Amino acid sequence: MTPARRPRRAFDWSAAVIATLAISSAVYVLIRDGQARFLSILTDDVLLVGTMLPKVLAGSLIGAFVTLLLPRETIVKWVGAESGIGGILVATFAGAILPGGPFTIYPVAGSFLAAGADVGAACAFVISWTLIGYTRAIVWELPFFGLDFVTWRILYSLPLPILSGLLARYAWRFFRPAAP
Amino acid sequence: MNLAIDIALWAIVVALGLTLFLRDQPMFSDALRFGRREFFALLPRIAIGMIGSGFIAEILPKELIPTLLGPGSGVPGLLFATIAGALTPGGPVVGFAIATAALKSGAGAPHIIAYTIAWALFALPRVITFEIAAMPARVVWLRVAVSLPLPFLAAWAAMLTGRP
Numbered sequence: 001m002t003p004a005r006r007p008r009r010a011f012d013w014s015a016a017v018i019a020t021l022a023i024s025s026a027v028y029v030l031i032r033d034g035q036a037r038f039l040s041i042l043t044d045d046v047l048l049v050g051t052m053l054p055k056v057l058a059g060s061l062i063g064a065f066v067t068l069l070l071p072r073e074t075i076v077k078w079v080g081a082e083s084g085i086g087g088i089l090v091a092t093f094a095g096a097i098l099p100g101g102p103f104t105i106y107p108v109a110g111s112f113l114a115a116g117a118d119v120g121a122a123c124a125f126v127i128s129w130t131l132i133g134y135t136r137a138i139v140w141e142l143p144f145f146g147l148d149f150v151t152w153r154i155l156y157s158l159p160l161p162i163l164s165g166l167l168a169r170y171a172w173r174f175f176r177p178a179a180p
Numbered sequence: 181m182n183l184a185i186d187i188a189l190w191a192i193v194v195a196l197g198l199t200l201f202l203r204d205q206p207m208f209s210d211a212l213r214f215g216r217r218e219f220f221a222l223l224p225r226i227a228i229g230m231i232g233s234g235f236i237a238e239i240l241p242k243e244l245i246p247t248l249l250g251p252g253s254g255v256p257g258l259l260f261a262t263i264a265g266a267l268t269p270g271g272p273v274v275g276f277a278i279a280t281a282a283l284k285s286g287a288g289a290p291h292i293i294a295y296t297i298a299w300a301l302f303a304l305p306r307v308i309t310f311e312i313a314a315m316p317a318r319v320v321w322l323r324v325a326v327s328l329p330l331p332f333l334a335a336w337a338a339m340l341t342g343r344p
Contacts, residue, residue, distance in 0.1 A: 015313075026235040037238075061197065061212070065200050068200055102310055122323075127327055144277065145283075152341075153296065153334070153344075175325075
């Protein structure tokens with residue numbers, strides 16, 4: 001068994017849109033604020049990319065390992081289309097505890113989908129990581145907002161991935177490609 | 181803290197990798213190859229997205245945001261908070277930095293909750309560059325569609341309880 005192949009290109013229209021936006025903003029900053037400001041932003045961002053790379057690589061590897069380690073039947077049983085609300089809860093819990101950033105979570109979610117996970121579970125997984133994932137809250141959100149604000153924000157967010165996961169499972173019929 | 185997360189992540193990688201290696205060596209090298217391909221496919225997007233988001237954030241009219249998000253701005257304010265959150269570029273700090281600035285200048289807490297949740301869920305530059313790269317586009321748009329009510333639900337809960 002090999003991980004399911006998904007066609008992908010490193011650079012396509014969506015990347016081109018962002019590249020255009022980024023380059024125009026960069027040129028604008030350079031003209032408006034001068035070279036010093038431009039270089040300081042560039043340095044900060046390049047350093048940020050550097051800190052993200054180990055996470056991206058880890059996410060890609062976790063995705064590849066997990067899908068090979070877990071038999072397809074197991075994935076389908078736990079988070080497949082017939083997994084009911086249990087599958088959504090498992091996905092929500094997994095999303096909340098998996099460390100790392102979006103660059104970790106998206107490849108892992110993509111691999112699970114390719115291995116037979118249900119779209120509702122995949123949505124709950126991504127949304128749960130986004131809203132209640134603790135690593136992001138501790139590293140980035142806490143220093144800005146303080147404990148009180150973050151705790152309430154997370155409390156209000158707890159039911160949301162489950163709600164969206166169920167909604168996604170229901171709404172998939174309008175989004176999925178027409179059967180050939 | 182960043183280091184602790186890297187260590188936790190790589191501990192998971194090593195544990196999974198070792199398990200697979202002990203179980204099936206050819207499958208392990210397959211997995212390494214797939215993982216590496218995934219990594220290099222994501223790399224250019226991540227570089228463009230993260231370097232770009234710094235410049236995009238720099239040219240945003242940040243000083244307008246607090247006045248539009250005051251506690252008295254009601255539902256239109258919430259709507260604006262959600263849209264502003266969605267348009268704020270990804271990057272780990274951009275949205276939080278803007279939200280803190282807004283909170284300090286007198287924006288309402290429910291509005292800021294809506295803004296940060298919308299930014300976390302929708303930051304369109306991130307969705308377009310990374311999420312679509314790693315997941316089927318249809319699933320991503322479904323994910324975005326079912327997330328639409330969430331900033332409002334969280335803000336509503338905050339209004340009901342009056343906290344934080």
